[in-house]
Amino acid sequence: MEQVSMEATNPNPSSMSGVAAASAAELLCCANARALLDSVDAFLFDCDGDKLIDGVPQTLDMLRSKGKKLVFVTNNSTKSRIQYANKFQSLGLSVNQDEIFSSSFAAAMYLKVNQFPPHKKVYVIGGEGIVQELQLAGFTALGGPEDAEKRAQWKSNCLFEHDKYVGAVVVGLDPDINYYKLQYATLCIRENPGCLFIATNRDSVGHMTDLQEWPGAGCMVAAVCGSTEQEPIVVGKPSTFMMDFLLQKFNVSTSRMCMVGDRLDTDILFGQNAGCKTLLVLSGVTTQSTLDDPSNSIKPDYYTNKVSDILSLLGE
Amino acid sequence: MEQVSMEATNPNPSSMSGVAAASAAELLCCANARALLDSVDAFLFDCDGDKLIDGVPQTLDMLRSKGKKLVFVTNNSTKSRIQYANKFQSLGLSVNQDEIFSSSFAAAMYLKVNQFPPHKKVYVIGGEGIVQELQLAGFTALGGPEDAEKRAQWKSNCLFEHDKYVGAVVVGLDPDINYYKLQYATLCIRENPGCLFIATNRDSVGHMTDLQEWPGAGCMVAAVCGSTEQEPIVVGKPSTFMMDFLLQKFNVSTSRMCMVGDRLDTDILFGQNAGCKTLLVLSGVTTQSTLDDPSNSIKPDYYTNKVSDILSLLGE
Structure with missing residues (x-):
């Protein structure tokens, strides 16, 4: 990896939400799932919620087979990446430690x-x-x-x-x-x-x-x-240090990253502020009615029920 | 004591410093020491510095004999007032626990x-x-x-x-x-x-x-x-809760209180922001040259070498 000087920055959460609010979230379907896949080189999965990874080994395998980078992001610093990989393993998910981006x-x-x-x-x-x-x-x-x-x-x-x-x-x-x-x-x-x-x-x-x-x-x-x-x-969320780091390491720009998570005010807003595409999954804390509520100004690019929908919609 | 509703407030340290900066500090002398004594009903002594009370039992006795309220103010909350009174006693200073205003x-x-x-x-x-x-x-x-x-x-x-x-x-x-x-x-x-x-x-x-x-x-x-x-x-310094409390307890308004201390940016600024008269003693951290430095905008009403000067200047 090249040595570069990078500043960890804390984006202003309000700075881009106005832009995001202007466009409505699209329900993920066969057509836009394909477009999403084609326009993204790295999927960032938030692992801080409770129901982050709900039976998705096949989905992850499919994304890897298409050459997509997978990054499992967590602000939890108590574990090292090796410890995280072991934890995922015990949950039946094969995740390499290189795919984990913990705040530690x-x-x-x-x-x-x-x-x-x-x-x-x-x-x-x-x-x-x-x-x-x-x-x-x-x-x-x-x-x-x-x-x-x-x-x-x-x-x-x-x-x-x-x-x-x-x-x-x-x-x-x-x-x-x-x-x-x-x-x-x-x-x-x-x-x-x-x-x-x-x-x-x-x-x-x-x-x-x-x-x-x-x-x-x-x-x-x-x-x-x-x-x-x-x-x-x-250095952890909502700092965009991670995105800067991934850009350097994998040469993937933020516009070709997709942040996947279940929380509007953290995951989705964070992804938007960093300039990523965003996919909300309704399998966690956010419900369809919260997303649709007129008081909610944070709209992801796409939303779907669960992560494994990506697999089924693509018919792979 | 009457029961009153009081809000502890944190004054903006910059709000009144401009006013204070306009008038120069007066060296305490016989004439203005008398005027100070006549215009003040309560002396508040800061006890957080290192050399707060340098051999002043007679000065304190004189002030008490003139009917002045004495308040020993400290942000240290580890001791109760009884424990503080005992500490003062061990230093040869007779201070009543009612005269101590600790943040506890x-x-x-x-x-x-x-x-x-x-x-x-x-x-x-x-x-x-x-x-x-x-x-x-x-x-x-x-x-x-x-x-x-x-x-x-x-x-x-x-x-x-x-x-x-x-x-x-x-x-x-x-x-x-x-x-x-x-x-x-x-x-x-x-x-x-x-x-x-x-x-x-x-x-x-x-x-x-x-x-x-x-x-x-x-x-x-x-x-x-x-x-x-x-x-x-x-509730401790620089909140003015103490002054509000003393006003209620002793019916002494802040304009008739004098804050005595050795630090410009805490003691003197705090006293000024609360509307008290202020007396800087040069027996602690602040030197004459710091006080006189053009970069210093915090000017006490009066300054003197040590607390016991009040006694000697009044010739009591």
């Missing part, structure tokens, strides 16, 4: 494409997934699960020592967040010249259990914003 | 003056100081140090139970911050109808040790902002 991987790739110096280190607030991806990319990671039980000493003459070679702090969802980690990250960002502050994502909450929404990475990221008075570089 | 006390008083229903409960992210002040004001406090070792269970079918009677969450500096507390506070604010979100203060860092700045309450407050997508009611 995104953080490592951001450093890679921005030529982060190999002698510098990365401090992690987050889980094993981030640490693993950083190490796989050749970086030295500190913190993460290793610092789960550490405690900062509150004594009047105490000096909290931190590594002066830390050149980036990566913050993601951390079920073992503590004051020690917050202080370590804060000192690196405030005191190490040029230290980067990278957020896997800023989701306020997520489905950590089936029954409730729990604080997401946005909670830990905000904590570090609060103590450092700095804003992070976001 | 401010949180309890905010609930009191806003008639928080006594059957409702308060969840605390923070130290013993907040819990004690809430209890002294007659409220039921949950969380705080008691939840320091608790852990949220990350199981797919786990339901995190929280008390539906929690009607307010108070967030301050918490050296034992953890995911359990963040999840508890988040659920209360997101799911209990009308639940208040109160911050003792939003200081990004503070002098927890003599050698370094460590993450302050602003870190924990931001974390809860991140997971709840809500902004807090701030």
Whole structure:
């Protein structure tokens, strides 16, 4: 892969929704399914919802056989890509780790494409997934699960020592967040010249259990914003870093990508803002009536009941 | 004390600095010290710096003997007022707990003056100081140090139970911050109808040790902002809740209060924005040359070397 300098950007969610609202969503049918397939080189599937992949192995196989790139996108940073591939495998889906774009991987790739110096280190607030991806990319990671039980000493003459070679702090969802980690990250960002502050994502909450929404990475990221008075570089959704990365890696432009997901205000809006085609599946949180409601201004290019409709409509 | 409804407000720091910049600071001398004394009914001393009270027992005694109210203001919420009074005592300063206005006390008083229903409960992210002040004001406090070792269970079918009677969450500096507390506070604010979100203060860092700045309450407050997508009611500096409270309690208007402190961008600006007179002491972080620098737009009404100059200039 060529080394290029890329900035992760956070598009203004409202900037293009007006354009999108002007055209109605088309129900996927034989004719436009064929046109979609011909106009797209990469399908991006959102994996953060609950019913992301509903019995679609044959659909994925067909898309691969047509030479389409498949990318499974998730803001969850707790797992590495290998761990994700294993999880998909256990669900009966054959997904290669190269097809997974998790925010943990995104953080490592951001450093890679921005030529982060190999002698510098990365401090992690987050889980094993981030640490693993950083190490796989050749970086030295500190913190993460290793610092789960550490405690900062509150004594009047105490000096909290931190590594002066830390050149980036990566913050993601951390079920073992503590004051020690917050202080370590804060000192690196405030005191190490040029230290980067990278957020896997800023989701306020997520489905950590089936029954409730729990604080997401946005909670830990905000904590570090609060103590450092700095804003992070976001590499997961809704940042378009992923699209920039795919363009570099596979030479696929965003106009030839199709974002597939079940949420209008995240998946579809994100895809539209990045300049991708969009396909809404009604197998998740969005119903036909929500899509059709006059108050909804976010219209995907196409919609269908479920991912496997692509296969049946093409008669393959 | 009468029960009144008060809103804690966060003044725009830039809104009045232009006015202040127009008039130069006067060096305190015999004549204007007398005028200051005659025009002020309450002196507010900032206690968050390092050298706040430099050998001033006689000065404080003199001010008290003239019938002046003394208020020792701190954003530190880890101690209760009783604990602060004991700390002052150990430094050889006789300060009554009624003269202390800590942000822990401010949180309890905010609930009191806003008639928080006594059957409702308060969840605390923070130290013993907040819990004690809430209890002294007659409220039921949950969380705080008691939840320091608790852990949220990350199981797919786990339901995190929280008390539906929690009607307010108070967030301050918490050296034992953890995911359990963040999840508890988040659920209360997101799911209990009308639940208040109160911050003792939003200081990004503070002098927890003599050698370094460590993450302050602003870190924990931001974390809860991140997971709840809500902004807090701030009761400590630079909110003017304290002035509103003193007006109600002692019937002293802000124009007859004088804020005394050693920091231009916090103490003096805060006093000016609240409409108080201001006295800068050069015994702390601000030097004469910083004050006189053309780039400094924050000019106190008066300045002097140290607090005890008030006594010597008045010849008492």
